[in-house]
Amino acid sequence: MLKVQAIAVRFTALLLLLLAASFAAEPRRINVYAPQALYQVDILFRDGVDYVGLTDLLEPLGRLESGVDGKKLKLTFNGAEAEFQDGKRQCRVRSNKLDLPSNFLLVDGRGYVPATSVAQLLPRLADQAANFHQASRRLFVGSSEIHYSTDLRHSPSRLVFSFTAPVNPSTVIEKNRVRLLFRREPLVGPVPETVSYNDVFVQSATFAESPAGAELTVNLLQPATVSTGDGGRTVTITATPPPQAPVAAPQNAPAAVNPSSGGQQPHPAPRAHPFVILDAAHGGSETGSMLSPSLAEKNVNLAFARRLQKELEARGVYVVLTRVADNLLTWDQRAVSANTSHSSLYVAIHTSSTGQGVRFYTSVLPATPPSTQPSAQSAPSSRTFMPWDQAQSPFLAQSSAAASALAAQCTSAGLTSRTSAAPLRPLNSVTIPAVAVEIAPTDGNAEELAAPEYQQRVATALATGIAALRDKLEVAH
Amino acid sequence: MISRRLQIVIVTLVLAIFAMGAYLVHLKRKAESISGPPVSQALTPPVSGPAEQLVLYLASDEQNSLRVTAISSALPSDSGERGRLALHALIARYLEKNSPHPLGPGSDLHDVYLLDPASAVVNLNAAFADTHRSGIEVEQLSVFSLVLTLKAQLPQLTRVRFLVDGKPRETLAGHIDLSGWYDVDAVSRASDTLK
Secondary structure, eight states: OHHHHHHHHHHHHHHHHHHHHHHHHSOOEEEEEOSSOEEEEEEEEETTEEEEEHHHHHGGGSOEEEEEETTEEEEEETTEEEEEETTOSEEEETTEEEEOSSOOEEETTEEEEEGGGHHHHHHHHHSOOEEEETTTTEEEETTOOBOEEEEEETTTTEEEEEESSOOOOEEEEETTEEEEEESSSOBOOOSSSEEEOOSSSEEEEEEEEETTEEEEEEEESSOEEEEEEGGGTEEEEEEOSSOOOOBOOOTTSOOOOOTTSTTOOSSOOGGGSOSEEEEEOOBTTBOOOEEETTEEHHHHHHHHHHHHHHHHHHTTOOEEESOSSSOOOOHHHHHHHHHHTTOSEEEEEEEOSSSSSEEEEEOOOOOOOGGGSOOSSSOOOTTSOOOGGGTTGGGHHHHHHHHHHHHHHHHHTTOOEEEEEOOBTTGGGOSSOEEEEEEOOSSSOGGGGGOHHHHHHHHHHHHHHHHHHHHHHHHHO | OOOHHHHHHHHHHHHHHHHHHHHHHHHHHHHHHHHOSOOOSOOOOOOOSOEEEEEEEEEETTTTEEEEEEEEEEOOSSHHHHHHHHHHHHHHHHHSTTOSSOOOTTOOEEEEEEEETTEEEEEEOHHHHHTSOOSHHHHHHHHHHHHHHHHHHOTTOOEEEEEETTBOOSBSSSSBBOSSOEEHHHHHHHHTTOO
16 A cells, blocks of 8 residues: 555656646746837746846847946946846946845846836836736837727628737637737737627627737627738728638638728738848857857847848838847748748848858759749749758749849949858748858958948948849749 | 884885886877877878879869869779768868868768769768868858769769768758758759859
8 A cells, every 4th residue: 555655656746847847848938029129038037036137138129238247237228327236126227226126136147137127127227118018928118019999890790900000910710700819019908808899790809918929809700701901000800691611721821802891902911021031140059150269150140130120121121030139049940930920031141250251142952843933923832832941942043133133232332242052051941032141351350240330331231232122022922 | 113124115116106107207298299299181091903083173262162173093993982082082182281271180081871873971070070160151162072072983973961970960060051961963053153
């Protein structure tokens, strides 16, 4: 009997250990929605309190310099000074004292503040309003929030959601229910979160948010189709007379066109999608090459990507980045980000201390039969299955054309440039036109790569070239 | 109580240990000064027989190009051995002083295996990958020159795969893909895009 009990105790302990391990394996993060970037910050759990790293939080928002002096962390963010002390609640921000809800932590030279304090801290430090939704771990910085209103209309019966900015939700149509999933949009909901309708078509609409994003669930009494319009600012759920089998459709699949939807487009307008996805290569423990003893490629790549992002946005180009902080992404994660971003162009950014100027690379793949090459006006079918390591094949001609155009732009800006093909990951697995750029110094001095003047010169040339590609690639994509 | 005679013996033995230790250190230093630094050349085993032409695709960092060079050498009849010898000769060129495309010390390959006349697996040593300079351009030149030099010796070759110390590796030095098979024709076309 005792032996059976001992086995039961050991089995229970093992189960608990496995359970704890599964919880430990799930990284907890805060989603930060800011006008500059959408990014995630890892949570450090200490003494029953959720902490966030100050560097991870602030670096994507502006210029940050920090240094550790004994137990003190001193930082300057966009010119504003702040000082924190390990194990103390009180800190100083712009010569004002502020009490944190828990002690400040200094771990391995990195400063951590309680997650609940960021809504107090950011307005003082960054001069930007901040709204932290603790339960869903979503942080809204500045004027990033997107709000919505609903309008129930008749003849035909339809529920129209109007958003304050373009959105691109994934749509799931189920029997008597439509779910709109907002994974990247900083959508916030109304109070109360559920609105009931006394209608023959719509029963209720509910807003919910979680760490995975926001979700609008509409309970219906009739089958419906979903369409978007006004450049992604409206989503309309319209009743369809004949009953339909339950269908789950991702957002990028063609939705049914309702002729009575007032001329709205079944797809979001092209401008609702980013045009280009920038991929700062390497990151985290993978430093890339050491350009000089103190200059890691991963950091210079990110600096170039950010500068290029600003230049592109100044030209009205909608940009997303695969990473905005010093975190490690696998090759496949980068390819998946590119393939699900609805972008028209993927640009990987590398830097090198060898050679000169700017080099552009496209994929090396076996020859593709002409029948699978897309024409200039038609994108290849997204429904054609391709091997993962040859998925770029149908886009290779467009990638080469984009690389040549960018190289020509750099040459006209006085930079040495050339194009080539290289077996470089993840280019082969990207299902949009894809180019890798490797930026080298002009004179063999690797320190030039970190110089703002050189970065700006290259970023300006690249941004001009990418902006000029918009008409060609958006039509084709 | 230890006798005086025993004390003298112990002290003598301890002194002898120190003296021998010092002499050993002296001998080691002398041997190191005679042998010099470790040999970093890839060594090619001697092969007897008539001399044949060996075509090498030599990379040049400065020109960012592959230059075709022919040397005369006795070659074995076995295809895998011919491929190995050709790559040995190529790597030896890269390890020379004033190399146009320097590789790290100790770079070499273990073997070339032919799965069939069209498929070759090149097993590089760890030093080749671990000491290779990192960057798209320099890694691209190394891989292209190896693939095309092998193809020059084995005309039926259509695909090549690289291992490092017998194991698959993601990239050569952080950039160029080593995880899959290289289509030799695709590499040949891509090498045309070099300057």
